[in-house]
Amino acid sequence: MSNDPEILRLLFQTGLEAALPDGKFDGRLPARPSGRTIVLGAGKASARMAAAFEEAWDRAGGSCEGLVVTRYNHGAKTRRIEVVEAAHPVPDQAGVDAAKRVLALAQSATADDLVVCLISGGASALLSLPAAGITLEDKQTINRALLRSGAPIGEINLVRKSLSAIKGGRLGASVGAAQLVTYLISDVPGDDPSSIGSGPTLSDIVDPETALGILHRYRVTVPDHVIAAIRANTTVAPARRSVVHMLATPKMALDAAAKQAKALGLTPMILGDAIEGEAREVARVFAGIARSVVEHAEPLGPPCVLLSGGETTVTVHGNGRGGRNAEFLLALALAVGNGSRISAIAGDTDGIDGSESNAGAWFDGSLFDEAEKRGIDLAACLENNDAYTAFEALDRLVVTGPTLTNVNDFRCILIRSA
Numbered sequence: 001m002s003n004d005p006e007i008l009r010l011l012f013q014t015g016l017e018a019a020l021p022d023g024k025f026d027g028r029l030p031a032r033p034s035g036r037t038i039v040l041g042a043g044k045a046s047a048r049m050a051a052a053f054e055e056a057w058d059r060a061g062g063s064c065e066g067l068v069v070t071r072y073n074h075g076a077k078t079r080r081i082e083v084v085e086a087a088h089p090v091p092d093q094a095g096v097d098a099a100k101r102v103l104a105l106a107q108s109a110t111a112d113d114l115v116v117c118l119i120s121g122g123a124s125a126l127l128s129l130p131a132a133g134i135t136l137e138d139k140q141t142i143n144r145a146l147l148r149s150g151a152p153i154g155e156i157n158l159v160r161k162s163l164s165a166i167k168g169g170r171l172g173a174s175v176g177a178a179q180l181v182t183y184l185i186s187d188v189p190g191d192d193p194s195s196i197g198s199g200p201t202l203s204d205i206v207d208p209e210t211a212l213g214i215l216h217r218y219r220v221t222v223p224d225h226v227i228a229a230i231r232a233n234t235t236v237a238p239a240r241r242s243v244v245h246m247l248a249t250p251k252m253a254l255d256a257a258a259k260q261a262k263a264l265g266l267t268p269m270i271l272g273d274a275i276e277g278e279a280r281e282v283a284r285v286f287a288g289i290a291r292s293v294v295e296h297a298e299p300l301g302p303p304c305v306l307l308s309g310g311e312t313t314v315t316v317h318g319n320g321r322g323g324r325n326a327e328f329l330l331a332l333a334l335a336v337g338n339g340s341r342i343s344a345i346a347g348d349t350d351g352i353d354g355s356e357s358n359a360g361a362w363f364d365g366s367l368f369d370e371a372e373k374r375g376i377d378l379a380a381c382l383e384n385n386d387a388y389t390a391f392e393a394l395d396r397l398v399v400t401g402p403t404l405t406n407v408n409d410f411r412c413i414l415i416r417s418a
Contacts (some may be wrong), residue, residue: 002363004414007264008345011257011412012359012398014147016349018256019248019407021049021185023044025056028245030181032062033114038267039066039081040171041118042127043197044350045185047076047083048404049118050249053183055154067105068118069098069126074402077150089355090143091128096136099166101128106171106257116173117180121187121350121406123197124157129166133229139163142212142220145399149218150315152276153188157198162211162230169194169203173241180242186249187350187408189274189310193244203238219310241395250407253349257307257412267304275310275409280331280382281313281323287335290342293415302341315355317382318411320386323354325409326361330387332413333363340365344413345396350406353388360410361391370394 037057042052046068057064066081071088086095088232109115130139142163146156161168172180188195194202208231215222250273258268270291275282289306292298312324322330325346336342346361347353371378374393381390391397 001172004343005362008343008362008412008414011260012345012347012410014260015253015257015410016405017407019185019253019349020099021045021052021247021405022401023211024247025053025183025256029056029060030114030179030243032060033112033179035110035112037062037064037114037116038070038105038109039064039116039118040105041068042102042123043120043185044071044074044088044120044122044406045120045404046070046123047074047078049183050078050081050083051076051122053116053118055083067098067101069095069102071122071126074404076404086126087306088122088125090135090140091125091149093136094127097129099127102127103129103166103174106174109175111177111412113178115175115178115180117182117201119182119197119200120185121197121408123200124160124167127166127197127200131163131165131229131233133225133232134163138226142222145220146218148212148316149220150278150313151214151218152313154195154309155214157195157205157212159211159363160198161204161206162208162233164198166207167198167200168235169199169201169238170236172201172203172242173236175239177240180239182242182244184244184246185406186246187406189276191246191249201242201333202244203236203241205235208233248322248405248407252281253410254309258270265303267300269304269306270301271279271306272309273309275308275312277312279312279314279328283328283331284335290336290402290413290415294341302415302417304415308411309408310406314385316385318384318386320381321356321357321389322385322386323348325353326387326391327364327382327385328411330378330382330390334382338368341416341418344411344415345398349403349408351400351403356388356397358388358397360398361387361396362398363396367394
């Protein structure tokens with residue numbers, strides 16, 4: 001396989017497949033309860049997780065019921081677990097209605113019941129139940145502002161917990177004496193279970209003043225009634241009988257891609273699975289590493305691939321189109337310059353880079369020549385946060401559709417020998 005774009009796409013697809021929940025419940029199932037098995041969940045992978053759990057639970061001789069909420073057009077076929085869809089990344093009324101139903105099901109559990117919770121990235125917006133004194137409109141306004149602010153996902157999720165009647169362990173506390181088993185697909189740097197989907201089943205101490213400090217630091221103005229509601233929304237006690245299993249993580253996707261790279265005769269190096277920071281700043285650092293490989297064969301020699309995951313951020317200043325992966329990639333291309341030895345791909349493993357229809361984008365050594373022929377000013381596109389427009393015009397978008405998983409960003413830099 002000598003075509004660089006083909007290799008890049010193969011490695012990305014390999015990472016995606018490693019992050020799917022299929023087959024990952026085997027060996028991790030709890031004992032069948034004497035009462036009901038109630039399956040609840042939320043996130044961009046929750047429908048696929050529900051289908052995979054049903055299959056494994058059926059093989060174990062169990063029966064179940066329940067409800068999961070996923071992003072619009074991210075559904076999967078299930079038999080007994082109902083799947084509903086709502087908006088992401090800004091919550092809507094469908095998400096509020098679904099959250100109310102999920103909470104009611106949890107509250108209906110008895111000590112004889114088993115509650116299974118399936119959580120993946122996106123659950124924060126999809127499982128949206130405002131705390132007392134806060135409206136859906138309040139949450140939508142704050143969410144939009146935070147998404148444009150450049151705040152890292154950990155801080156955004158902390159604020160979301162402070163605004164919620166269901167996150168931060170509140171869903172878990174509602175099951176009472178029932179056994180609770182949570183299965184997670186991680187989309188957060190560091191894989192902290194309490195941060196994934198803002199931890200609906202995992203109690204977390206959230207200092208209201210810390211949440212308010214985050215809003216102040218990113219210049220997100222909130223009305224007085226929201227400030228009062230945040231201060232009144234105290235932390236709840238953890239669930240009494242709780243077990244947590246991690247089904248898929250960013251590192252699993254990177255490890256699978258690294259194994260595939262070796263099979264292609266490429267030396268892989270994983271730079272990290274929890275990379276954070278401004279997308280264009282991270283790109284400049286990675287460009288320096290790539291140039292060192294080309295010029296000095298350090299920290300490894302070509303042909304090789306540099307793999308990384310995590311979640312970068314974009315502080316929006318322009319009015320263009322483009323998610324964090326497209327922004328990273330365009331900044332990387334500009335930093336490494338015009339050359340035929342370096343190519344790269346960057347994409348969100350959920351199939352949606354920001355709010356556009358693409359997972360990400362790719363480039364190879366022909367990028368600058370083609371941009372010049374088409375009159376595209378790549379530097380101006382980056383300045384205007386308009387990476388999507390540039391890569392779309394150059395036919396370099398990566399479009400997967402909903403992947404039904406979500407282990408955050410996947411980045412691969414391929415460096416050829418001279």
